[in-house]
Amino acid sequence: MILAIETSCDDTCAAVVTEGGEILANVISSQGVHDRFGGVVPEIASRHHLEGIGSVLDDALTRAGASFEDLDLVAVTCGPGLVAALLVGVASAKAIAAAHRLPLAPVDHLHGHVAATFLGPVPLELPFLSLIASGGHTLLARVSDRGPEFEVIGQTLDDAAGEAFDKGARLLGLGYPGGAALERLALDGDPEAFAFPAGRGMPGLDFSFAGLKTALLYRIRDLGEGETTRRRADLAASYQRAIVEALALRATRALEQTGLERLAIGGGVAANGVLRSRLRELGVPLEVPPMELCTDNAAMIGSAARFVEPLSYPEYLDLDVYASGERRFVRT
């Protein structure tokens, strides 16, 4: 049995997963305290992780019907993410593992998102193209085996896709985090009402969403307050369409370039219905994990841990965290 911990952003997560990829417990405690700040505040997130992690761990073990004595491995996200937040999870994981002399698997958060597709009775067949899009990251990867060394073939040069949703939502007065609210508003709008840039002219597999946000800002200024309010749904639908097209376009290019025949998506943006249906049109089988495995969770970390070389006691006692993703990726 694997106990997994994830605290890289603002969700305090613990899960118990078997070596075979069965989820026995997957506990997610969302902080919901950052909305009034318009974004996740690292110091506040870290304080909440510390407050919550003990009961989240208890909860996960109880639901799994397990005790610390039943564990074979402890897994934890070491990065990328907010350093102060990651430290709460890593300190807890090291202590639990050391207290029972268990091995510890250091897991990369993005490997976790990819590994969400390895859970369940029928894991996706290799190789496949993985599109991870969330508030923290946006990337395309060629996944040829289940280990952490998957090949990142495209990534965002500025904002993440989820960030673009949230920033657009804020410009439209939908508050933070506004991705889901924007999607709801867009249901009543015309996605072709406004032409927002989807980065068609930008070659390659990398993403850029900063220009899109600026385009929306200018359009709102041009329209003026009254007209913006009247056409909010159209703005939302057109803006959403641009993000979805930017993602779909690069996924198409990536499938062509790599010859891969399967596509898996993950990350919070994978919840977006318009994105899902657009990607289903690409002509390859699309794997979408259940929602609670798309957004940040610890079950995916436990899943990834099965394909990581674990560190045995006492090798991991000096383990540190890392903020950026450069540590574990091969870039081509």
Add this chain to the structure above:
Amino acid sequence: MTILAFDTATRATTVALSTGSAEPVERRDDPARGERPRHTTRLMPMIAELLELGGVAWEEVDRLAVGVGPGTFTGLRVGVASARALAQARGIPLVGVPTLQSLAVNALACGDRAGTDVVLTVLDARRGEAFVAAWRVSDLRGTSPGGSLSGRPAGAPQALVGATVAGPHALSEIARRVGPSTLTIGEGAVEFREVLEPSGVSVPEDDSELHRVTAINHCRLARQIPDGDLAEVRPAYLRRPDAEIALDK
């Protein structure tokens, strides 16, 4: 009683193991001024090293003690998260030791240093401020180096000045109030020497061991503090997050 104690509130990482009536054994890491703390990478290896050295298995640890600050936020969280997880994973009682109080116990090592009635403890709070608290030395006596508590009621001694954040002006006010027979110690005492000494208190040499937070004192205090719910052992931040303060403005 076997007690494992550690503190990560200051730049230092200090771990101590107390078995039976013997003097506690300490491992510590002291980054130089300006160097980053190494709590994350040094704490657990030093804990493992001390347990190994003492031939102590986890099931033999009767009590854990962790410094709850005030101090650096990230350092405090590393210490408290580690302590709670160890306690949770092994079912060991945990107590939170106020770091300033543990520091104050250093004053007892001076013996009956003539004219020292009060100990003022000062830690660097950055941004030109200090974390500060004061005790009457006589009130700390129950925490004698031998660990004997005979004749003293359980519970922590009452502070003369409760832990607070102070800028230079407030700090000199506090120093004046506690009077000239005050021993002033801690890395913050060194940092604010120019403010403190003109206010009449005495600050030992910069390199004096009296300025160091040591988990050996935590071991002593841990006997006096009752343990309770793990979740109640939390950092004494003393400062709200900047984002919250900014939002209120």
